Amino acid sequence: MNAPDHLHFSESHEWVDATAPGAAAVGISDHAQEELTDVVYLELPAVGRVLAKGEPFAVIESVKAANDIYAPVSGVVVEVNSALAESPEAINEDPYGAGWIVKITLSDPAELDALMTGQAYREHLS
Amino acid sequence: MPIQYAGIVSEHEAVRKSVGVFDISHMGEFEVRGSAAEEWLNGLLTNDVSVLDDGQGQYTLLLNEKGGVIDDLILYRIDAERYFLVVNASRIEADFFWMSRRLPACGVELTDRSIEFGAVAVQGPRSLDLWCDMAPGITLPERNGIAVYEAGGELILCRTGYTGEDGFELFAAADQIGHWFDQLIASGAVPCGLGARDTLRLEKGFPLNGSDLDENRTPLEAGLGFFVKLDKPGGFIGREALAAQREGGLPGILVAIRLSEKAPPLRHGYTVLAADGQTFLGELTSGSLSPGLGLGIGMAYLPPAQAAIGTDVFVVIREKLYPGKIVKKPFV
Structure with missing residues (x-):
């Protein structure tokens, strides 16, 4: 199970990359994609949507089940990964890269401190 | 059986194009023996037991008096006085209770052998080649048939499955089945889980007991009339209710619905x-x-007046309407 150290992780298995240029990228963890199995459909939020930490903002569907994705931090959606509409499997193949879901500008960067580091997340799962 | 090993979609494709193996040890196995076995079974089950020769099997249903489905199962005739029944895991106790209460005073012996047996299903177009390479001395039965061997213990092979592909099911002592499973994988079968088992059966329009079939739905409503022989001599439990339905009309019909465009997967409910x-x-x-x-598929009981093939419908997913059509089974 892969959980890079430069990312922040939520208990509900989303990650935030605050080091990305411009806005912070958000996706789901390698562990989450493995649990979901083959991702076949995504419902993405509208650009401009204001997210409160903990709010469900997208739906991810595998053959097995439908799951909500929760905002790991508060902010505004400035970009969505529209390539996922055609190739949702990118979430399984590259959850920390091509499988990013939205980019958001953080309204309260201090919220990052409440998330887990890669190492803490790995320990959380073990 | 886990939901998946490597992934539902890759396992599904392995069965459609090559060969996969499922651990189906959860399934139940009953044996019925005795000189009155055929007659007794024929009074309990919807299909006509009397058409079976030694080594043949048939899909059939066990009904309550209202015609509701207690279970759907496969009945195999090993010989005139010995039958093998493979029943759904969740219905083992209900079936056994129902059947044992209806045993005659003599001439029939019913045994629940579910605990003794483990089982695997080998499914896909390469199933036979794989078996011939792996076990050249042990011949598979004909389609829907059964063959019983001694191979380090009792070994039962049935040429049936739940995927719509050629293949077979192998029943052996519970402590031997892991060995068979490993050997099949070593011979090239892809291990497959419950997720692929569900997509494979649904693409073929096969009903799942507990979801598409239950004690409040009859086999006529479920579109399984082919396996119901209303006119067989002696009748069967539930026959009168089904005959009345055939006269008076069905309250609903289980139809196949296919979405017309890319949309979320369909779900129960x-x-x-x-x-x-x-x-x-x-x-x-x-x-x-x-x-x-690559499209959402599902089944639903609809009013007969709205159940014609080609009818346009909508399916509601999270308050949005997605267009679909009633199509002929199988989907694939």
Whole structure:
């Protein structure tokens, strides 16, 4: 199970990359994609949507089940990964890269401190 | 059986194009022996037991007096006085209770052997080649048939399955089945889980007991009339209720619904609306995304007047309406 150290992780298995240029990228963890199995459909939020930490903002569907994705931090959606509409499997193949879901500008960067580091997340799962 | 090993879609494709193996040890196995076995079974089950020769099997249903489905199962005739029944895991106790209460004073012996047996299903177009390479001395039975061998213990092979592909099911002592499973994988079968088992059966329109079939639905409503022989001599439990339905009409018909465009997978419980987008028709009893079609597929009991092939419907997913059509089974 892969959980890079430069990312922040939520208990509900989303990650935030605050080091990305411009806005912070958000996706789901390698562990989450493995649990979901083959991702076949995504419902993405509208650009401009204001997210409160903990709010469900997208739906991810595998053959097995439908799951909500929760905002790991508060902010505004400035970009969505529209390539996922055609190739949702990118979430399984590259959850920390091509499988990013939205980019958001953080309204309260201090919220990052409440998330887990890669190492803490790995320990959380073990 | 786990939901998946490597992934539902890759396992599904392995079975459609090559060969996969499922651990189906959860299934139940009954044996019925005795000089009156055929007659007794024929009075309990919807299909006609008397057409079976030694080594043949048939899909059949066990009904209550109202014609509701207690279980759907496969009955095999090993010989005139020995039958093998493979029943659904969740119905082992209900079936055994129902059947044992109806045993005659003599001439029939019913045994639940579910604990003794483990089982695997080998499914896909390469199943036979794989078996011939792996076990050249042990011949598989004909389609729907059964063959019983001694191979370090009792070994039962049935040329049946739940995927719509050629293949067979292997029953052996519970402590031997892991060895068979490993050997099949070593011979090239892809291990497959419950997820692929569900997409494979749904693409073929096979009902799942507990979802598409239950004690309040009859086999006529479920579109399984082919396996119901209303006119066989002696009748069977539930026959009168089915005959009345055939006369008076069905309250609902299990139809196959395919979405017309890329949309989320269908799920059990989703609402089906008429083409006006408002009239409630029913709820999905099964649903998934067909890996073969790349489209949502499902089944639902709809009023017969709205159940014709080609009828436009909507399925509601998270308050949005997605267009679909009633199509002929199988989907694939």
